[in-house]
Amino acid sequence: MAAPRDQIVLSAHGVQLVLDLSSGAPVVRHWGSPLGDLDGDALRRMTTPPIAHSTVDVPQDPGVLRERARAFHGRPALSGNRDRLDWAPLFQIVEHHASDTEASIRLHDAVASLTIDLRYRIVPSGLVLVDLAVINDGSEPYRLEELTTWMPLPERVAESLDFTGRWLKERQPQRRPIAVGSWVLESREGRSGHGASVVQCAMTSGAGFGDGEVWALGLLWSGEHRHLIERGIDGRTAMGAGELLQSGEMVLQPGDRYQAPSVAAAYSDQGLDGLSSRYHEWLRARPEHPTRVRPRPVTLNVWEAVYFDHDLERLRALVDVAAEVGVERFVLDDGWFGTRRDDRSGLGDWVVSEDAWPEGLGPLIDRVTAAGMEFGLWFEGEMVNPDSDLYRAHPEWILHVPGRTPPTGRNQQVLDLTHDGAYEHVLGQVDALLSRHPITYIKWDHNRPLVDPAHLGRPAVHNQTVAVYRLFDELKSRHPGLEIESCASGGGRVDLGMAMHVDRFWTSDSNDALERQGIQRYSMTAIPPEMLGTHIGPSTSHSSSRSHSLSFRAITALFGHAGIEWDITETTNAERSLLAEWAAYYKANRGLLHSGRVVRVDHSDPAALVHGVVAHDHSAAIFCYVQVAASGGVLPSPALIPGLDPDGRYRVRRIEPAGRAPAMQHADPKWVDGVITTGAALATIGLRPPILHPEQAILIEVVRA
């Protein structure tokens, strides 16, 4: 497309963004598939609206800042004021630069004395990264209330898709028709939260995993935030994402700049899987992405095995069985420090308990490393129990409003990490342990929301998130190779902001394989499987009392960063050899599981799920057929296996890496022991699943013949 001087066209990796600068403010004319060889101002002429009655006498083209002063009547991108003034700015472009993949635009309002910096970058996975900042050029403070990054949507978007959730059931999808008005998702608990959507999507009618158009915004921020989709009565639709600021929290002094969290904007014409692939490939391209450092080790976390019962001999026995079945990383969870014998005390005192660990952690760590495993340790550094030495010494270090104490949550208060003393205390104690012992991994928890966080005169909620990022980065720079897992009562802090600072998310405290199928399916919308912790829990789930076969639990845990969270000292020899088989299968296949394209099939039988991972060169795939409930029909519907090379010939067989899934049938379907077929036949004819018992699964291995 030949761009006139007042138009910027960014086009790369199957995505195009066209910015029209002719009105003096940037108007996004297009965000989607490339439009081909359009002449000069054709797009502007095609999209400039007529002038309707009962409005202003110029075409209304809301620029990306959506100012009221341009007669735009929806939600503006920027809200704020300078003591009742300067709340309705009108920005004009003062400078812009662009290449094929990147545009920077500076805008200014001389009356309001505000400057905006805007940058769009298309990265190789086809994501558009948008950065937006406001600068106070005035001589008086500017009270910033909101700076949201908006992207326009074509009017053919018909449905929104986003995710909500709670402890033990994170990332539940919700689809709604897009109508006139605003659909707003807010998070106001100091962390992104169990209900955080991670990304919000807008889709064409009926879009699925494999087809339809999807647009999405994801925010690189782990604190309070807002996602919105807004449609005006003129039909024009847009989506926005930004930090949610408390009233009066962010006051920009003269010369101050507020950099909004970056927004990762994705467009896909291949349904949700195409969208997920753009997010996954973007994250995977970072040099520090965990799989680029080393393969994701089989992890054993002791939480559901021993809880607070820390006993060296008991844990040594667990180490030995872990090593026997092929575990590569052993993580000691909550309960090793201070007076932490239950969840009522000790948080804040990150010193090994002499009571629970009379010889220190050394003997356990020695046993772990002697067995060839890495050692990991749990922390919850942003928290303090009132019953702790730290709190007794510094009760003033909690987030609170002077004169009142917030209610506790899980018996704990939030430590104000923006306080230098508190920050240095946590950094110093964690650093001391990491320096003393070969600890290569920390699980970092955050088990309560921030309810009364005002700290007079400081942006307490915003700064708390900035402080934890800084702490993680500092620990990593002091301890090269350190990995961090973000946990918040399970998946309460899973977001793209945290993904820039950690290596793994604890996806959910539910290790129930059935619940996990749903939670993992949607957590992968933007987070790649290798960053999602997925563990084999006990035979009877501690969080649901459901019992599942080892086979189902093991297959479910394969589609992520796999591990075990179960007292495997109680397992039989038969179970141990199945676990060893499973761990060996994971190690042999994690290269594919953690690099391929995630495929979730729009399967016709509501009682089953089909999902898998396909190698980028189409040489292999691993699919999973999950019988969630009993199918209504005698024969479960064929499982389609899309995403392979249609002309390619493949050898296909059933794999059960941890034992046979029970089935109710006289004979298996014929393909299970092996069939050679084509990618086209797999995608259109599919495979007849065995008649599995409900809550069972099998793997389908596909290898180029």
Ligand code: GLA
């Ligand atoms: C949270 C985490 C669990 C575990 C406990 C320890 O609930 O999500 O995995 O670490 O804390 O107290």
